[in-house]
Amino acid sequence: MKRIFYLSCLVLLTVSCISNKRITYLQNLSDSTAIELDEFIPFAEVEYKYVLQPFDIVQIDFASADPELVEGFTFLNEPQNLGMRGGGGGGAGSDPLYMTGFSIDQDGMVEIPKLGKLRIAGLTEEEAKQLVQREINEYFKEEVFVRLRIAGIRYTTLGEFNSVGVQIIYKNRATIFDALANSGETSLLAKKNKLFLIRQYDNGTKIHQINLNDRALLGSPWYFIQPNDILYLEPMRIRQIGTADNLTASLALIAGLLASVLLIVNLVSGEL
Template structure:
């Protein structure tokens, strides 16, 4: 009986452990055992430049030596004029730039006071800035300066993330690892070799599979995330015993289980 319990324990222990190879990022997956930590991995051949899409939010700022010239453009985007609508929510859902930024509609247009609707979808930030600058120059020549940029990168995490839901990075350029860190990292049970990235394109959506274990990711087109990306991580088939999150806790749990079983076996043997 004790031998049976011993072998059962070995099986339980083996199935409750997760190999480091399955959870370590950026491994050298080649057959070579040498690892060059100074290895240079260039970005993808196509330089990263985000193209604005419908439903994006952009921040447009106007500046001039004469404050009266820009007053009509900045009134709606000034938090002081929005009362309690900005900053009152707090917590994870607080997104002030949603209230102060300009939303691109389904037709790719952004509506700016006095200028009306201007199409900027399908353009880079710099191209969109030049278009808005040209429109405002019709009224004020070169007296008003325009700055246009993406109002943060909004993406969604689902599955084996420690923090799921809509996430925001207040930058105009972020990597997949920025997204992971901003989401509280992945859980221990996440399939890091099967991260599904759901991305919007002009006229549709595509699903890309990413291997976070492979260092080649650093040079792939998916290294940088984009606004409206959805990141989904599948769970491994293996399941942890109880709620243990590390090896020490798992061993303690298994030891307690064995002690209980041995106690029962001894009691039964004594009765016999």
């Protein structure tokens, strides 16, 4: 009877353990070229550049030596302390630039006071800036400087993240690890070797699979995220027993019940 008890405990212990190899980032995996510490890792050459899309929000600022020239181009004052905000609200949906930025409509047009509607969808940030600059140069003889940029990098997290929903990083460039940190890291039961990145391109969408365990990710085309990316992490099969938070408690309860049953069976057998 004791053998059955010890064997049951061993089985439960084995089930409850998650291999360290499955949860550790940036390993030198056997199927990839080893990258040593302090070794220089060049960024991947990626031809793809993000182009503005319908429903994007852009921030457009105007500056001139004569402040009166640019007063008519703004709806509201710029949000206070925007530069102090480092990341998204974990799906809370609060975004000051939704109210103060310029939204691109479903036809790819953005409406700017005095200039009217301009088609900027399908253009890069720099191309859109040049377009607005040309239009405003036609409107004014005096020099007016235009600054146009995407209002942060918006992306969505789904699955085994500690914070799921729409996230925002107020930076011009962000890595996949910036995105993970900004969304509260992954849960213990996330399949880190199967992160699905859903990315929008000019004419459609592609799904890319990323292995967070592999150090070669640092030199891959998916090391940097793009606006409107969707990150989805699958759960491990062990989630069927319990979540990362209650898995240990669930296994302890099962082990306790099993020990009680075996004790009762042993007592009854001894009396017989």
